Amino acid sequence: MNKLAEKVQQALVTAIDNDDLVLPTLPEVALNIRQAAEDPDISISHLSKVIGRDTALSARLIKVVNSPLLRASQEVTDLHTAITRLGTNYSSNLAIGLVMEQIFHARSEAVEQKMRDVWRRSLEVAGVSYALCRSHSQLKPDQAALGGLVHQIGVLPILTYAEDHYELLSDPVSLNHVIDSIHPVLGDKLLRGWDFPEMLANLPGQYLDLERDSATLDYIDLVQVAVLYCHRGTQHPLASVAVSSLPAIKKLRVDPYSDALRAELDEARSMFY
Numbered sequence: 001m002n003k004l005a006e007k008v009q010q011a012l013v014t015a016i017d018n019d020d021l022v023l024p025t026l027p028e029v030a031l032n033i034r035q036a037a038e039d040p041d042i043s044i045s046h047l048s049k050v051i052g053r054d055t056a057l058s059a060r061l062i063k064v065v066n067s068p069l070l071r072a073s074q075e076v077t078d079l080h081t082a083i084t085r086l087g088t089n090y091s092s093n094l095a096i097g098l099v100m101e102q103i104f105h106a107r108s109e110a111v112e113q114k115m116r117d118v119w120r121r122s123l124e125v126a127g128v129s130y131a132l133c134r135s136h137s138q139l140k141p142d143q144a145a146l147g148g149l150v151h152q153i154g155v156l157p158i159l160t161y162a163e164d165h166y167e168l169l170s171d172p173v174s175l176n177h178v179i180d181s182i183h184p185v186l187g188d189k190l191l192r193g194w195d196f197p198e199m200l201a202n203l204p205g206q207y208l209d210l211e212r213d214s215a216t217l218d219y220i221d222l223v224q225v226a227v228l229y230c231h232r233g234t235q236h237p238l239a240s241v242a243v244s245s246l247p248a249i250k251k252l253r254v255d256p257y258s259d260a261l262r263a264e265l266d267e268a269r270s271m272f273y
Contacts, residue, residue: 005177008168012161012182016189023157023186026194029054030099037092047088048080051095060098060272061091067271069131086142093142097126097149098272103156110169111159118155121230123272125151128226129219131268136252137217145272147203147219148226150196154187154204155179184208213247221248225256229265 015021029051036042036050052058058079065082066075076082083091104119106112126148133144158179162169169175187204199219206212207224214221225248231238243249243256254261 002174002177004167004171005174005181008161008165008174008178009181012158012178016182016185021157021186022160023190023193024103024160027099027102029057029102030096033092033095033099037088042088044080044083044088047091048083051083051091052079054099057095057099061086061095064094064098064272068267069127069134069271090140090142093140093146097146100149100153106159106163108163108169111163114159115156118152118159122149122152124230124269125149125223125226127268127271128229128265129222130271131265132222132225132252132254133219135264136254137222139217139219139222143197143200144219144222147200147223149272150187150191150200151204151207151223151227152183152187153190154183154185157186157190158182210241210246214251217248217251221251224248225252226265229256230269 012021032050032053033047036047051061062076062079062082064070065085070085072085076085086094100122101119104115106115126145129144129148130141133139134141158175162175168178184205184207188202191201191204203220203223206220207227210224212220212224225243225246228238228241228243228246233239249256
């Protein structure tokens with residue numbers, strides 16, 4: 001690691017330890033949805049009202065319900081029907097995940113572009129995590145998608161920091177070094193601060209541990225496999241990982257090279273766009 005990356009990393013680690021780093025807060029609409037969803041007797045109408053206050057979010061949910069993976073014979077055109085189709089729990093989790101996009105905004109064009117890239121990759125990983133979960137596990141696909149949407153959430157505070165430190169912003173190599181080393185720690189810190197469930201709160205810090213071998217298949221396994229799948233064919237170091245020997249793949253019991261799986265996951269990549 002070069003001098004600048006080391007210096008910045010030290011400064012960030014100190015700021016994290018002292019709680020001096022300004023971390024983004026969960027968008028208000030996400031808090032409202034979560035609060036509504038915690039009511040066991042919530043009606044579809046009430047949840048529709050809460051989600052419906054955010055028109056962009058409503059449009060996204062309707063689009064997800066009409067995606068090839070979920071599409072029914074009849075196209076869904078309104079939020080109430082979309083939530084009826086998905087169920088209240090499911091709709092809440094997907095909505096909370098999709099609303100994260102509102103935090104991905106920057107003042108400078110360079111950081112804005114980087115944030116777009118991170119969010120686009122998160123959407124892809126969420127779609128693939130969803131499909132893997134739905135077809136090859138007993139876990140909940142909405143939670144898997146939420147895990148995919150937040151797996152890189154720790155990159156946000158680093159990019160915000162970079163906006164105020166031009167020497168880091170103008171040195172993409174150092175910036176990428178810092179992101180790679182610190183975003184997992186920051187991601188865990190953010191999700192814990194946002195009261196994410198235990199099964200997802202440690203996901204950012206563990207999804208890159210390729211030797212991780214939990215007793216049973218979990219959401220971290222699913223996101224890990226999805227991340228590796230989405231890097232396939234790129235110049236990224238993760239593209240060269242021997243996927244078939246991963247503990248996560250063995251628990252999923254899939255052939256990572258099968259054409260059927262590839263077709264299914266390729267379709268899933270654009271599910272949340």
